[in-house]
Amino acid sequence: MSAPPPFPSRPRVGLVGFGAFGRLIARHLAPHAGLTVHDPYLPAATLAARLAADAGPHAVAADLAAAADCPLVILATPVASLAEAVRGLAPHLRPGTLVVDVGSVKTGPAAILQAELPVDVEILATHPLFGPQSAGESADGIRGLKIAVCPLRGRRALRAAAFLRRGLGLDVILTTPEAHDRAMASVQGLTHLIAKVLVAMEPLPTRMTTRSFDLLMQAVGMVRHDAPEVFHAIERANPHAAAVRQRFFALARRLDAELSAEAEFSAEPVHAGPDRLAS
Amino acid sequence: MSAPPPFPSRPRVGLVGFGAFGRLIARHLAPHAGLTVHDPYLPAATLAARLAADAGPHAVAADLAAAADCPLVILATPVASLAEAVRGLAPHLRPGTLVVDVGSVKTGPAAILQAELPVDVEILATHPLFGPQSAGESADGIRGLKIAVCPLRGRRALRAAAFLRRGLGLDVILTTPEAHDRAMASVQGLTHLIAKVLVAMEPLPTRMTTRSFDLLMQAVGMVRHDAPEVFHAIERANPHAAAVRQRFFALARRLDAELSAEAEFSAEPVHAGPDRLAS
Structure with missing residues (x-):
């Protein structure tokens, strides 16, 4: 069902949800990855315009299956519709895929991710403790900003946390959904x-x-x-x-x-x- | 009753009250004036030590009459004891003296100053919109910080407002006690x-x-x-x-x-x- 990977030479990242936070993610991952972006609620023209503005040539709009086909899938949907998004995504994921969420609460979403995702899918629950506003405030972009990170399943989840620290320069705070x-x-x-x-x-x-x-x-x-x-x-x-x-x-x-x-x-x-x- | 002026070559300022805010005033006026300081509640040794620390050789401890003898008298007492301080001060003031207060409210204190001070005494009600903390925060000291100013009586009150702006570099906001x-x-x-x-x-x-x-x-x-x-x-x-x-x-x-x-x-x-x- 999915098209051939559009970015053969770059790590492929699927991004589901392209609101304010999805766009922020795209801006900061575009230098590092090829993005396959899906948003079920945005008109195609709006999504295309946002993608061009935020990620230049390193992103394509796609259906959910194509986003799910990437080895790393980031869910940037509202917390209230996470369950729906995860259930839609689950059947399309390959074994070994790493799924990351970015919501402002972690206990409920962590339970959803663990209950609804196939057991061979890895999970990193995160909460970037900043929004587009703080990210735009500093000349350093997101470098030095805090992100709370709960590795829930698999070794790639830990490696992704290391990339957030070394690759993006974030201040990574390892925690649990409850403590968060x-x-x-x-x-x-x-x-x-x-x-x-x-x-x-x-x-x-x-x-x-x-x-x-x-x-x-x-x-x-x-x-x-x-x-x-x-x-x-x-x-x-x-x-x-x-x-x-x-x-x-x-x-x-x-x-x-x-x-x-x-x-x-x-x-x-x-x-x-x-x-x-x-x- | 008052001793001969201790600072013949400098503008003489009387300062009544030497708590946190009185000390801040002393630190910033010491380069410009000779200070005669009275505090009815501080032990003499404590007052002497604070004066040495905050104003060096440009301040002396004195009784209320000596502080009242200066052409400019600043009241840095708590708002709750202002009436008492003003009543104690009033009989010692010379005609033409300018009295300045620095409290956090202005309607009540302005009424007190206007009711209790002799009619030939000028009045400037002020509220520096900063404390020792903001003043110590910046390398510029108090320069650029805001002060609300209500000239209540006399032309010297207006000239004093001009000194706050040009002499001390404060951001002077002219207002009324009610608006303040x-x-x-x-x-x-x-x-x-x-x-x-x-x-x-x-x-x-x-x-x-x-x-x-x-x-x-x-x-x-x-x-x-x-x-x-x-x-x-x-x-x-x-x-x-x-x-x-x-x-x-x-x-x-x-x-x-x-x-x-x-x-x-x-x-x-x-x-x-x-x-x-x-x-």
């Missing part, structure tokens, strides 16, 4: 939660600001344009996110209660007159 | 609120982090060691802070309710099995 999701429930859960609330409070001052507020809004700026799927993966698909949220809200409520209780000791609002500010 | 407090209720109110809650959630991940989370924690790091008086001035003495907090909490609750309602559509937790992640 616990950390990200705080790291991404809190960042996105705070960002959502602050964006809802806009307009906020931009001229009369402190350095710490500027840093806060810089953090907000890095995640405010993330796709809704990313927010939902972080806040709902991560099994620990709800508990972190509850803890944040409980502590915030306690702080608010403390501030309100203290305020009651001043009989009037503190700005009512000079006396109210005396200690 | 409205902006700071969001800027400082939100930063300190979020920082307090995040500090209470520690330990938080430090290795497996995203760039946006790192920025968030950098913002937290800049305010976490602020004196409790600063937090209380920001959250309680600012007349608009409570409303901003209520809005933050209301939006956070709404977001939480939305996430919980969506989660109910999944009959089981999303990590219970592969099927739950399918869209």
Whole structure:
């Protein structure tokens, strides 16, 4: 069913999903590999235009079977549709193929990959701890940026982790799906939660600001344009996110209660007159 | 009552209060002025040691009357004890003296300064939008950092604002106490609120982090060691802070309710099995 390999002299990589993150992958793998790209939702013309812009001559659009025929297949689909993507992919994979995912949560996706992929297929679950924004921020591109990596099955998964470190210069953090999701429930859960609330409070001052507020809004700026799927993966698909949220809200409520209780000791609002500010 | 001026060849500046911010002021004014410093709460030996460290030979410790005798007097006391400080200072001031405050709120302090200082004393209310931390961060020191400035009374107040810009290189933002407090209720109110809650959630991940989370924690790091008086001035003495907090909490609750309602559509937790992640 699959066409002859289009890049005889390069390592062949299949890429399933060509949204914001799939495109970022293509830009950084194009110098190293020949990419066979499949996206079930993009119109053919859109996909072709994106491929030309992001990977130049080192990528071709193809059907799922052709992408699956590569020795390395990267799944860059939303976490919520991973199961569907894996089930569609599984029948086309050759023994020994390495499948890599890149989602923001790892416990659920790792279970899906291990349950749905043939036992002779190797698995590396990853979460690049950056998006197109941070990757575009530095002159070094993605060099030095962090990626969490869970080798789930096979020796090629370990070799791929080594390539991420030496080939792409990433800061590779070896972890487990459980440890990853616990950390990200705080790291991404809190960042996105705070960002959502602050964006809802806009307009906020931009001229009369402190350095710490500027840093806060810089953090907000890095995640405010993330796709809704990313927010939902972080806040709902991560099994620990709800508990972190509850803890944040409980502590915030306690702080608010403390501030309100203290305020009651001043009989009037503190700005009512000079006396109210005396200690 | 006051001793002869100790710095005959330099502009004389009285500085009342020698906590973290008073010391920062001394470090940056010592090259330009002779400082007469009074702090009612510091033991004499501590004050002498701090003066030697921060201002070298260009500062002397003195009583309140000697500090009040200078043509420019800076009040670097906590907002909560400003009224007391101003009342103590007022009887010692000469006509034409310029009094400057540096507190984190401006409506209440401006009212105090205007009500308690003699009518022939000029007033400049200021809020340097930085602390010792941001000032120490850059090789340029305080150059380019922001200061909010409300000239309340007299022409020397305007000239002092010009010195802050040209002499010290600060980014001077001319404003009113009301506009300042409205902006700071969001800027400082939100930063300190979020920082307090995040500090209470520690330990938080430090290795497996995203760039946006790192920025968030950098913002937290800049305010976490602020004196409790600063937090209380920001959250309680600012007349608009409570409303901003209520809005933050209301939006956070709404977001939480939305996430919980969506989660109910999944009959089981999303990590219970592969099927739950399918869209």
